[in-house]
Amino acid sequence: MNGAGLAGAPAARLAILCGAGAFPLEVAADARRAGRDPFLVGLVGSSDAAIEAYPHVWVRIGEVGKLFAALKGRGVTELAMVGAVTRPELSDLRLDWGAIRRAGELAQLFRRGDNGLLVGLAAIFEREGVRVVGAHEIAPRLVAPEGPLGAHAPGAEDDGDIAFGARLLGALSEFDAGQCAVVAAGRVLAIEAAEGTDAMLARVAEMRSVGRLKSRGPSGVLVKAPKRGQDLRLDMPAIGPGTVAGAARASLRGIALAAGAVLMVERERCVGDADAAGLFIAGFAP
Amino acid sequence: MNGAGLAGAPAARLAILCGAGAFPLEVAADARRAGRDPFLVGLVGSSDAAIEAYPHVWVRIGEVGKLFAALKGRGVTELAMVGAVTRPELSDLRLDWGAIRRAGELAQLFRRGDNGLLVGLAAIFEREGVRVVGAHEIAPRLVAPEGPLGAHAPGAEDDGDIAFGARLLGALSEFDAGQCAVVAAGRVLAIEAAEGTDAMLARVAEMRSVGRLKSRGPSGVLVKAPKRGQDLRLDMPAIGPGTVAGAARASLRGIALAAGAVLMVERERCVGDADAAGLFIAGFAP
Numbered sequence: 001m002n003g004a005g006l007a008g009a010p011a012a013r014l015a016i017l018c019g020a021g022a023f024p025l026e027v028a029a030d031a032r033r034a035g036r037d038p039f040l041v042g043l044v045g046s047s048d049a050a051i052e053a054y055p056h057v058w059v060r061i062g063e064v065g066k067l068f069a070a071l072k073g074r075g076v077t078e079l080a081m082v083g084a085v086t087r088p089e090l091s092d093l094r095l096d097w098g099a100i101r102r103a104g105e106l107a108q109l110f111r112r113g114d115n116g117l118l119v120g121l122a123a124i125f126e127r128e129g130v131r132v133v134g135a136h137e138i139a140p141r142l143v144a145p146e147g148p149l150g151a152h153a154p155g156a157e158d159d160g161d162i163a164f165g166a167r168l169l170g171a172l173s174e175f176d177a178g179q180c181a182v183v184a185a186g187r188v189l190a191i192e193a194a195e196g197t198d199a200m201l202a203r204v205a206e207m208r209s210v211g212r213l214k215s216r217g218p219s220g221v222l223v224k225a226p227k228r229g230q231d232l233r234l235d236m237p238a239i240g241p242g243t244v245a246g247a248a249r250a251s252l253r254g255i256a257l258a259a260g261a262v263l264m265v266e267r268e269r270c271v272g273d274a275d276a277a278g279l280f281i282a283g284f285a286p
Numbered sequence: 287m288n289g290a291g292l293a294g295a296p297a298a299r300l301a302i303l304c305g306a307g308a309f310p311l312e313v314a315a316d317a318r319r320a321g322r323d324p325f326l327v328g329l330v331g332s333s334d335a336a337i338e339a340y341p342h343v344w345v346r347i348g349e350v351g352k353l354f355a356a357l358k359g360r361g362v363t364e365l366a367m368v369g370a371v372t373r374p375e376l377s378d379l380r381l382d383w384g385a386i387r388r389a390g391e392l393a394q395l396f397r398r399g400d401n402g403l404l405v406g407l408a409a410i411f412e413r414e415g416v417r418v419v420g421a422h423e424i425a426p427r428l429v430a431p432e433g434p435l436g437a438h439a440p441g442a443e444d445d446g447d448i449a450f451g452a453r454l455l456g457a458l459s460e461f462d463a464g465q466c467a468v469v470a471a472g473r474v475l476a477i478e479a480a481e482g483t484d485a486m487l488a489r490v491a492e493m494r495s496v497g498r499l500k501s502r503g504p505s506g507v508l509v510k511a512p513k514r515g516q517d518l519r520l521d522m523p524a525i526g527p528g529t530v531a532g533a534a535r536a537s538l539r540g541i542a543l544a545a546g547a548v549l550m551v552e553r554e555r556c557v558g559d560a561d562a563a564g565l566f567i568a569g570f571a572p
Contacts, residue, residue, distance in 0.1 A: 164461070171457045175450070177474040188463040191477040194499060195489055203481055203489070213480060 015039045015076040018047040019083025023265045030139035065098015079130045118234040134233035144257035144283040150271040152280035162256040165223030173228040179237045184220030201246030218251045225258035240265035244273045254280030301325045301362040304333040305369025309551045313368045316425035351384015365416045404520040420519035430543035430569040436557040438566035448542040451509030459514040465523045470506030487532030504537045511544035526551035530559045540566030
């Protein structure tokens with residue numbers, strides 16, 4: 001009667017804590033394709049209403065008690081945090097009793113940096129019996145593989161720039177600075193810090209348009225990789241169609257991603273847009 | 287009759303190859319204050335006409351023969367290259383016979399990066415018996431000393447940011463990337479690459495104005511230092527009043543310079559402007 005369920009160990013019940021945008025839905029669809037039955041947690045004011053196509057619950061940030069009750073009620077044992085959430089101010093939170101019980105601990109978290117906050121949240125989930133997993137573990141199709149992904153591939157000079165950029169990002173790791181840089185023929189054109197990837201690419205486009213950078217035709221590679229030791233379950237570098245459009249406007253030759261460690265939001269569209277713009281997208285062995 | 291001249295070794299005759307702006311004139315005035323009698327070489331289309339207040343010659347870029355004849359005629363044995371010169375295209379040069387004699391070598395130089403070009407030029411001067419010296423050697427007053435320079439001084443947290451920024455720039459050295467970064471409370475806000483210091487500071491101001499960076503009051507330090515192993519005779523990091531204005535617009539707390547290794551263009555005005563804006567300017571032991 002229940003043969004399928006008895007055939008192996010029951011799959012852990014998966015929840016997805018959904019940040020903004022469509023990416024949590026992409027991950028949910030991929031998880032479903034892999035035979036999982038994800039339970040979606042929507043954050044009021046952040047998550048896309050389309051999460052309602054799945055079993056779901058809406059919570060406000062701060063409704064920690066409601067969140068844990070919902071996860072427990074559904075038998076959730078694994079949770080992925082997917083998509084960006086604007087960091088709230090502690091004073092803006094509507095804390096419920098579940099939060100107030102943990103108020104001291106939460107206040108501690110809010111004194112940390114973004115990464116410390118996420119690490120602390122993960123620890124709280126795990127203590128409640130919910131294992132935190134990364135989007136790359138439940139939707140591996142959305143993670144950059146090794147090698148070229150579309151119609152174009154990096155050439156020998158590009159390979160040199162990719163290796164150089166990867167070494168540069170490695171050296172920056174300990175300073176918790178950017179996760180990407182633009183390298184052209186061995187020259188560093190731009191390094192990301194607090195401005196983000198899109199602004200960095202816009203800067204390269206601007207340098208070309210004012211003649212600060214000169215080249216005949218496209219040049220340079222956007223290289224993106226996580227910091228060494230970065231916990232990919234909590235904070236994984238990502239690109240999307242906006243990144244591809246930015247790279248095209250910056251007249252780059254392509255985009256190189258640390259294989260297995262960078263998410264591709266709207267992967268098919270990224271690859272299609274890159275093909276159309278003459279850009280390569282390729283994963284490199286980190 | 288010629289007692290003064292006989293009292294010691296005769297001072298080497300100094301020439302200053304003048305790039306754009308007033309800084310070559312500042313260096314010349316300082317050299318004169320130190321008892322030197324500098325001979326100025328103006329580059330047609332680049333140098334300030336005010337160089338004519340000194341013994342001088344005008345040459346076009348490419349008039350290598352005329353340049354060496356002038357240096358020889360004046361008995362020049364030391365030369366400083368001061369101020370920025372827009373890198374010419376080899377094909378734009380008006381080569382004279384002196385250049386054509388050296389055409390193979392010059393063509394080689396133009397295949398190198400900026401630094402290689404300068405190193406090669408220095409080698410050519412030295413082979414002609416002209417020692418290349420740095421602005422810091424002939425105008426030490428214009429080089430950042432150790433410690434605070436104006437009315438404001440860095441505090442303990444600033445000292446931490448300065449040390450962090452200096453380590454970051456050290457780690458970037460081998461990649462020949464930027465010479466400066468902005469660090470605030472241990473967080474890297476911006477790293478300079480091809481865009482230059484002014485554009486980097488404008489970016490920090492922009493991130494604040496759009497709310498991407500939040501702080502109550504000024505925060506962050508601009509840290510500037512040469513790359514490890516950089517030949518300061520040929521290419522020395524510099525700040526000027528524009529840098530101070532940019533740091534003020536970016537709401538920084540101050541500017542930290544590697545002592546003995548960063549030039550201050552219009553030093554008095556830099557310090558006065560920083561004082562007025564509430565910024566510190568301080569040299570740190572590299």
